[in-house]
Amino acid sequence: xxxxxxxxxxxxxxxxxxxxxxxxxxxxxxxxxxxxxxxxxxxxxxxxxxxxxxxxxxxxxxxxxxxxxxxxxxxxxxxxxxxxxxxxxx
Numbered sequence: 143x144x145x146x147x148x149x150x151x152x153x154x155x156x157x158x159x160x161x162x163x164x165x166x167x168x169x170x171x172x173x174x175x176x177x178x179x180x181x182x183x184x185x186x187x188x189x190x191x192x193x194x195x196x197x198x199x200x201x202x203x204x205x206x207x208x209x210x211x212x213x214x215x216x217x218x219x220x221x222x223x224x225x226x227x228x229x230x231x232x
Contacts, residue, residue, distance in 0.1 A: 165179060165180075165181070176199075177199035177202045177203050177206070178202070178203070178206050179203070180203070180206070180207040180210060182199075182203050183203055183204065183207060185197070186199075186200045186203060186204075
């Protein structure tokens with residue numbers, strides 16, 4: 143989505159790195175913010191398989207991950223609608 147939005151490869155790389163830093167900082171800040179990190183779905187799955195129930199924040203983590211996927215899908219849809227892919231002429 144970033145490469146379709148920006149003409150510069152540097153801007154695309156910058157946004158990608160920034161998103162990675164945001165997700166990493168969520169994990170590093172405090173345990174209560176870890177529920178918003180999609181990477182913790184695997185931790186919830188392991189806990190569910192070993193203990194038979196999910197962690198307290200499973201619903202929040204799952205819901206945030208689904209909202210993130212839907213948000214990225216719609217953002218990509220609107221960017222592609224605004225700026226369709228260019229076909230190369232050979």
